[in-house]
Amino acid sequence: MTYGGLNQVLNEHRAVDKRRRASSSVAGAPMPTGQHTPTPFFPPSIQGATDDLPSHVAICEERYITASNRIFRWAPSPGPASSLSTSSGFNFDPSGLMSGSVTEVLEFSLEESTCVSYSTAIIKYCAFCDSAGIPIQDRCPPSSGLLLAFVSSFVAKIRADTAKKYLGAVATWHRLWGHDWVIFPQVTYALRGLKHFQPPANDLRPPILAAHLHAVKAHLDIDSDPLHAAVWACSLFSWWAVCRLAETTSPSTPSFTPSRNATRASVQAHRQVLGGKEIVRVDLPWTKTTKEKGQQKHVVKVGGTLCPVEAFDNHLRLSPVPVSELSTTALFAFRSSSMPGSTLVLPLSKTKFLTTFNAALVRSGQEAFQGHSFRIGDATMYWHTGTDIKSIKLIGGWKGNSVLKYLREYARGLLPAHERAAAAIAEAAPS
Structure with a gap:
């Protein structure tokens, strides 16, 4: 199976969610270790995948990916799940038992509302990479040029503070998965420049009196x-x-x-x-x-x-x-x-x-x-x-x-x- 784009992946997730709701399944099963992790990219092959049930959907069925847990269940890059190892590369958790505990602890590091908000930013970043034709292997970690283009894509569309929040969410996503995130000076300047192109602020919310x-x-x-x-x-x-x-x-x-x-x-x-x-x-x-x-x-x-x-x-x-x-x-x-x-x-x-x-x-x-x-x-x-x-x-x-x-x-x-x-x-x- 080839990567069919972000919309395909999201549609698969929605189909899974619909089936889950119909069968009253319980959500939130922990992510198994020692397997390929789901990503918004190439759907990895896993046991249980069929022509009628694509492999990426099979992963979703097993791990129930939603807006509130996407940041913890979608890896920024494809490949096997990372293991716990020393600085020299020695894997001291071959069974994956400790990795399971680490995953559980990390999933409590952010509030649910924050995860839902960050999910929006993650999808926007992936959609931008799709539209720009960025190869999968070049999306993580992102280069200065990629982030500059991502920030500049919001010209006259959203407020600069919102773009900054999107960038912060993508940064948190990478860091949670153990990837380095570089703060490029040019990107910082681009966020400042974006203020001169931003649309007017929304009206202030009225008070309940x-x-x-x-x-x-x-x-x-x-x-x-x-x-x-x-x-x-x-x-x-x-x-x-x-x-x-x-x-x-x-x-x-x-x-x-x-x-x-x-x-x-x-x-x-x-x-x-x-x-x-x-x-x-x-x-x-x-x-x-x-x-x-x-x-x-x-x-x-x-x-x-x-x-x-x-x-x-x-x-x-x-x-x-x-x-x-x-x-x-x-x-x-x-x-x-x-x-x-x-x-x-x-x-x-x-x-x-x-x-x-x-x-x-x-x-x-x-x-x-x-x-x-x-x-x-x-x-x-x-x-x-x-x-x-x-x-x-x-x-x-x-x-x-x-x-x-x-x-x-x-x-x-x-x-x-x-x-x-x-x-x-x-x-x-x-x-």
Whole structure:
């Protein structure tokens, strides 16, 4: 079999994925060692390949290559799988047992969302090499000329920062497979030059503000629908506590893991009361910036329509679980309305959350939002009400000044500062 191009390989992968889904197969089998590794290039011959099932597809069937694991399952160059050896070339792992452990450890070196993002860059690099007629043996490691041409192919198509991210993803791909990656000065200069040809930046994402939340609530049945109650509680908790949705929802229902996602046990049993206000504390096990250290999040019983504590208590009322299951139940897990009388609760996935929230928002006559609009809205809301930047960073868990990118409507945000300054000046003015 000859290399039929990247599209052929991707189509084969999609066919495999379709068959897998149809048969409800379990994904994520570890990559066997001691065999040829799959690549986006020449499909190596392996046992089990037939005319009806090309060898590359047979590999995919065995190892289930998806966007989230492509960087670990596709080698940058064809050939046998690399073995563990000393600097002199002595192979001290002929059985491949240690290689299996190494592969498993490496596959946990990147976040799943990062792997999916990097997969896009890998495909773009392979597609470019295909279109330029670059021989397979000359693609890894890439020369300065190849990378210069790759970067320059994005002129007037994407932003320079995006091209830089693509290049970084391809570099990580090569390094993960043990290949050297040279940082060529000319390529660095080309990335700078690309800024002069880049298209205009996309419009800033709009914030979710109080008016949007009021509009959504009017189209949710939070008193009797467990899903709606969970979505409402999650939206208010995320909004007031300035959370990323990845911290309060799960990527997908089957992928909920207590070590990464908040559970009912994450809620502090004893509620603190300060200044007559009841406070709910949730210990997040993991965040984007703190990793395994996690972070404490607090919401206050403020009363009114947008009270996060009242919404949270209502959610717990409609989707209760036994005490013995608190540590294995997602924080905003809900009882499925499709199974009346069932005590089974399902984790609230990010997709389910956004679909439900946006459906209510659209019914109110407004446009749908993306997930990050919540965090943007949270920071903007606090800023508009006079909260200083240092406090906003503390609430949201920002370590640097990236919080400034989340602020919208600068005039409103700066108004309290101007009013305080004007009052101080007026007070100090001579009578």
